[in-house]
Amino acid sequence: MARNQKAKETRDAGASIALLWGEQDQPTRGPKPSLTPARIAQAAVALADAEGLDAVSMNKVAATFDVSAMALYRYVPGKGELVDLMIESILAGRPDLSVAGEDWRAQVTEWARQCLRVYQGHSWLLAATAMRRQAMGPQQLGWLDAALAALEPTGLTAAQRHHVFLLVVGLVRNLAQQSLDFDAERDREWNRLTGELLERHADRFPALTKALADGGFVPDTDPLAFGVDCILDGVQALIDRSGATSS
Amino acid sequence: MARNQKAKETRDAGASIALLWGEQDQPTRGPKPSLTPARIAQAAVALADAEGLDAVSMNKVAATFDVSAMALYRYVPGKGELVDLMIESILAGRPDLSVAGEDWRAQVTEWARQCLRVYQGHSWLLAATAMRRQAMGPQQLGWLDAALAALEPTGLTAAQRHHVFLLVVGLVRNLAQQSLDFDAERDREWNRLTGELLERHADRFPALTKALADGGFVPDTDPLAFGVDCILDGVQALIDRSGATSS
DNA sequence: TTCAATTGCTGATGCAGTAAACAGTTTAGG
DNA sequence: CCTAAACTGTTTACTGCATCAGCAATTGAA
Incomplete structure (x- = not known):
């Protein structure tokens, strides 16, 4: 089943x-x-x-x-x-992270940026990858390999690096999804109507209502940089912790 | 277009x-x-x-x-x-985060765990949400609201909280995807064949090959906890930083 | 030269979503 | 009470899809 x-x-x-x-x-x-x-x-x-x-x-x-x-x-x-x-x-052509120098954080950020560019350049990619099972071909494996390579200096285990990779991919896909929704003008109507409903039921969604009042969800910074930094700060904390443990 | x-x-x-x-x-x-x-x-x-x-x-x-x-x-x-x-x-019924106590980290973790449970209980949900545009109904908004509420004690801006939310959702969806692929036995054949190909082209995927040799991608810890902790460590770093700035 | 392999075509099948027209049912308004 | 409007469910039909089966033409190997 x-x-x-x-x-x-x-x-x-x-x-x-x-x-x-x-x-x-x-x-x-x-x-x-x-x-x-x-x-x-x-x-x-x-x-x-x-x-x-x-x-x-x-x-x-x-x-x-x-x-x-x-x-x-x-x-x-x-x-x-x-x-x-x-x-x-x-996905042809493995991403070129050399422009980001030696720093692994910069490399991962660059990887995410290039990945996001692909998603944004082909709006169907999100749906296509969701539709199919995880059937990775050589190009897709190339991207995975590049990301894992960038993460090697962190000293994390293979499983941990894989998890970090998944975090970054998840971020990229979410941002891609978001930017697709954003410039789809035929969804404006939808958002407007939902907004009205939300106001009418403000009591059911207190945090959401407050968030919207606080300036809402208009990104104030580069969302990609924010997300990646957040993830990588977490990774850094992990490194520090395991370093402290092992010493 | x-x-x-x-x-x-x-x-x-x-x-x-x-x-x-x-x-x-x-x-x-x-x-x-x-x-x-x-x-x-x-x-x-x-x-x-x-x-x-x-x-x-x-x-x-x-x-x-x-x-x-x-x-x-x-x-x-x-x-x-x-x-x-x-x-x-x-998605009926807003998630109950009270079991996690007051700590916002525990609450977010609990949110993610409940969300993942829903995805794992309905294997079609991933495909369904990817197929449709982001058309959120009241139940979906309820989940969003709960997550934002859990993040309120962090003192982050609304936009930042939204980004963190997206990170967590991305994580959950990736884990769901992963666990779907995992127990799909008819994909075993596929993975075996791809594994062979990978060996044959080991030189094209150095980091990947090494990672597989290092024990591969068998998760050694609870993947959800790992991912959430990673994200939340990043959030904590962000809080510390902005706290330092404002004081 | 002959033949088996291979390509591209035509036609057919089955299933999907859904539009249109219709027949029967219930209730509001005169 | 009676009629007309609103509503439900059905049948029929149309379009587009992926894909199977069989056929005719082509080409290299024997």
């Missing part, structure tokens, strides 16, 4: 992974393929960037190549795998 | 919100309605709990009441709004 996502994940796992890693022997006989998984993924990304994730259907993607929908299935097992490829596609 | 989610969110926003808040004047004339939005939402939740979010279709939900799919549209504008109701339904 609790078969959370798509129930039909029974398709050959090996094939999907080989696809993600680009490790499939191409055929010798037969007509030359006119497409590649990568090109298909690129087209899908362009479509999603322009019209949102819902606009990405096998038909529409195929249409950009003047090809029938079923042709895509010669390159990609199904739509889910296509989404995986899309994700890998926009 | 970048019309992230469903393109057809043009349906009357006022009606959806009235539905969420239960603020709709019920009719006098006509046959007595045999259903209520709340009962429909409950049935949908049961379905999602048992068979996953994908199993929640208007048809299946309607079938549990021996009613045609279209009958549901007399109570709910569309599927999106139904999902919103499902979310509100399982």
Whole structure:
């Protein structure tokens, strides 16, 4: 029970992974393929960037190549795998943290900033990663590796570094979500109406009401820097503590 | 452009919100309605709990009441709004933080623990909240209010408290995601295969490889406590700093 | 040259959400 | 009391989706 996502994940796992890693022997006989998984993924990304994730259907993607929908299935097992490829596609290139110097805090901050940039540049990424299971391809692993590398000087255990990584990713995703909601003007109406309701039920939400009165949720500082600093101050405290313990 | 989610969110926003808040004047004339939005939402939740979010279709939900799919549209504008109701339904009841005493750290920790319990009890919640825009109903606002209230003793600004809230939610959601991936046995195969690939390309992922060798990502402590402590240590540092500034 | 492998196509299937029109039920207002 | 309006649930139908099955054309290996 609790078969959370798509129930039909029974398709050959090996094939999907080989696809993600680009490790499939191409055929010798037969007509030359006119497409590649990568090109298909690129087209899908362009479509999603322009019209949102819902606009990405096998038909529409195929249409950009003047090809029938079923042709895509010669390159990609199904739509889910296509989404995986899309994700890998926009994560291409491991983040470059060298601009942040040697300081691990600066490096983690830079990592978060670049990650956020990706999310903001592709508004569908949030939905896409939530839709699919945690199926990490090489590019995604590259980002993970970069973050863990930045955290190595902290001296934390692998598990601890992983937790910190999760904290930072969570922050980035939340900020991305937030900035998506923010400039969606059709949500203004919604916020206005909810605001009215909130006033009417102010007694049920005392802290929230007070917070709104206090200037509300308009960020006064760079939210990313704030969040990362908060996390990393916590990490620093952890380092100090374990250092004190071990000495 | 970048019309992230469903393109057809043009349906009357006022009606959806009235539905969420239960603020709709019920009719006098006509046959007595045999259903209520709340009962429909409950049935949908049961379905999602048992068979996953994908199993929640208007048809299946309607079938549990021996009613045609279209009958549901007399109570709910569309599927999106139904999902919103499902979310509100399982968040019913504001979290009770009194067991944690007066300490704000303990209260925030307790909030996170209860929140995580909800996510883990309803494996579809992650996907559902990611699918929908940030459309908070009263129950969701209640959780937000409780968190903000717990953070009031910190003396942080409203915006800062909101950021901390986002950090904690991000943490909880990541942990939920993680524990979902963990006990999904059909992902074992996937992890095994990816592990092999990773070994073969160890040079591309030095930090990751080393981390795996170091005992990997098996959590050695309570991940929730670790994350919350990390965040709250950061908050404490922030408090100390601003206290020093103002004095 | 022959044949097996491979590509891309057409057509069909099943399920999803939902719009429209309709038939039956209840109550407010004359 | 009676009619008209409001309301409920149904049937039918439309659109779009992912995907399966089978076919025709192409191409390298034998």
